[in-house]
Amino acid sequence: xKLKVIALxxxxxxxxxxxxxxxxxxxxxxxxxxxxxxxRLLFDGKSLQGWRSYRKPDGPKxxxxxxxxxxKCVAGAHGGDIITVDKYNDYELQWDWxxxxxxxxxxxxxxxxxxxxxxxxxxxxxxxxxxxxxxxxSTAAFYDVIAPDMKKPLKPVGEWNHSRLVIQGNHVEHWLNxxxxxTYELGSPEVMTAVAASKFKKSAGxxxxxxxxxxLTEHHDEAxxxxxxxxxxxxxx
Numbered sequence: 001x002k003l004k005v006i007a008l009x010x011x012x013x014x015x016x017x018x019x020x021x022x023x024x025x026x027x028x029x030x031x032x033x034x035x036x037x038x039x040r041l042l043f044d045g046k047s048l049q050g051w052r053s054y055r056k057p058d059g060p061k062x063x064x065x066x067x068x069x070x071x072k073c074v075a076g077a078h079g080g081d082i083i084t085v086d087k088y089n090d091y092e093l094q095w096d097w098x099x100x101x102x103x104x105x106x107x108x109x110x111x112x113x114x115x116x117x118x119x120x121x122x123x124x125x126x127x128x129x130x131x132x133x134x135x136x137x138s139t140a141a142f143y144d145v146i147a148p149d150m151k152k153p154l155k156p157v158g159e160w161n162h163s164r165l166v167i168q169g170n171h172v173e174h175w176l177n178x179x180x181x182x183t184y185e186l187g188s189p190e191v192m193t194a195v196a197a198s199k200f201k202k203s204a205g206x207x208x209x210x211x212x213x214x215x216l217t218e219h220h221d222e223a224x225x226x227x228x229x230x231x232x233x234x235x236x237x
Contacts, residue, residue, distance in 0.1 A: 027069050028045030034229070042214070048064060050084060050086075051083065055113050059082070079218050081215050081217050090169065091166075091232045093164070095227060098159065103222055106124045108123075109123070109167065121172075122142070122143035125161075139154050140174050140182060155177065161177055162176075170186040171183075214230075
């Protein structure tokens with residue numbers, strides 16, 4: 001009887017494990033459900049296909065590498081910022097990221113190559129220990145403009161975090177590890193007042209809705225990415 005029970009438990013465990021593997025795609029892959037929902041990968045886990053250097057027609061010659069399914073910004077290699085080949089308007093973006101201690105990086109969105117400075121809004125990713133007194137410059141902030149919820153579920157440096165960005169019409173949401181930590185409206189009086197009090201106050205059009213690229217910034221520090229995926233949305237009326 002004991003042998004039968006052990007065999008049954010083992011079979012159930014194996015079956016459950018197989019179900020989990022089927023339901024959850026491997027890194028840099030999409031599940032059947034995600035494909036049906038309209039998701040597509042922005043990073044294939046193998047190359048920089050779909051990305052190019054900011055204000056350049058081709059990709060970086062140095063500073064960005066793909067290793068074991070991870071897209072890495074190499075510290076001190078001066079690879080420059082990279083942007084998506086395509087522009088986006090209304091969408092949901094998700095990605096996993098990891099940085100070492102004292103590192104600083106970010107993802108910018110609604111990016112334009114026409115503005116001389118401040119190409120786009122930034123979802124900040126940083127070791128919060130180095131900006132402890134500057135909430136507007138902490139992880140998941142609308143960098144230097146609006147601080148996130150400081151009770152955010154940020155994981156320690158050296159561990160993977162999961163971020164999500166939603167842009168629909170003028171509505172923007174910053175998510176971190178499953179929690180909505182910042183919501184704002186592009187072009188609203190509150191946002192434009194905050195922009196006027198920031199380092200971007202002289203950048204015309206900053207903080208307003210445009211169709212633009214997505215940018216992975218290069219701040220001379222190491223940053224690792226995987227599972228970068230996007231699905232386009234219908235603008236809210």
